[in-house]
Amino acid sequence: HPDLARPDALAPFFSTWRVGTPERQRQTVDAIARTWERRPWPAEDLRGYHVYTGHDGSTLLHHSQWASEQAYEAFVKTHRQERVDEIDTAVPGIERLGLGRYRRYRSTRPEGPAAAVVPGCIVIVEVEFEGSDPDRRRAWVDAVFEALQSEPNPRPGGLSAHFHLSTDGTRVLNYAEWESAQAHIDALAAPGDGVGSSTSQWERVQSWPGLKSSTVNRYDHVLGLVPR
Structure with a gap:
């Protein structure tokens, strides 16, 4: 579980994916784990990345802890798309409902x-x-x-x-x-x-x-x- 109050995570992000069924929830989580664990950690300023299954049986919540928004933007330019492509290949049809930036x-x-x-x-x-x-x-x-x-x-x-x-x-x-x-x-x-x-x-x-x-x-x- 993340430490929500850690002082070096100044840019927390939350987003939701709709995948449709409990089975697809499990498949997507497995695909995320494989995609991330087979690659080097993408950025020193990424403190943690956490995934949650919704009790509605349809959604996934994503929570990432960044040192800054600039660090996240650099990740988007260099590392994000290859991860998205691999996950979408494993589980087609994921609906991404938007990213929320918070403090x-x-x-x-x-x-x-x-x-x-x-x-x-x-x-x-x-x-x-x-x-x-x-x-x-x-x-x-x-x-x-x-x-x-x-x-x-x-x-x-x-x-x-x-x-x-x-x-x-x-x-x-x-x-x-x-x-x-x-x-x-x-x-x-x-x-x-x-x-x-x-x-x-x-x-x-x-x-x-x-x-x-x-x-x-x-x-x-x-x-x-x-x-x-």
Whole structure:
């Protein structure tokens, strides 16, 4: 699993591929592993590359940690296409849904025994805002932290949350680690809207001016590639 808060990963990227079926998910992950492991690590400034299978049985999430956007652009010019071609040959018909460029803003980290728990499920929450307003997005994340800190009934099973701001100014992505998918399902089923109780702090978060939409998806971490 990646360390989302590592200080030398200043340019995290997230993208989604739609492959269609659980079988094609497995085939694509195998193709990615073969394609990458048979080649030298492509760039010193690539800290890690991670792949996740969506619980929808159709999608793959990709998360790469770069030292800078410039390092990623250099990779695109020299190494990316040969990898894409080999993967597409092994699994034709992959639909690439776009690349999101982010900067990590704030994180919660587990303490005590929870710090040693390996996440059993990754939950990605994507929130879109109207227009480009970085200050509004930071203020919204700060409000989420206030709601979390004042939560009267903390949901069991949540390990960490890492909030990222998109470089285009329109989105927030929360990479949340949970003990299990069932723990997250139970948290959503508890009283309240989402994983929070019906408090004024959470109501403020949910009715934030300019908040356009949000999506929640669960994933399993299935491939972690790091430099040797």
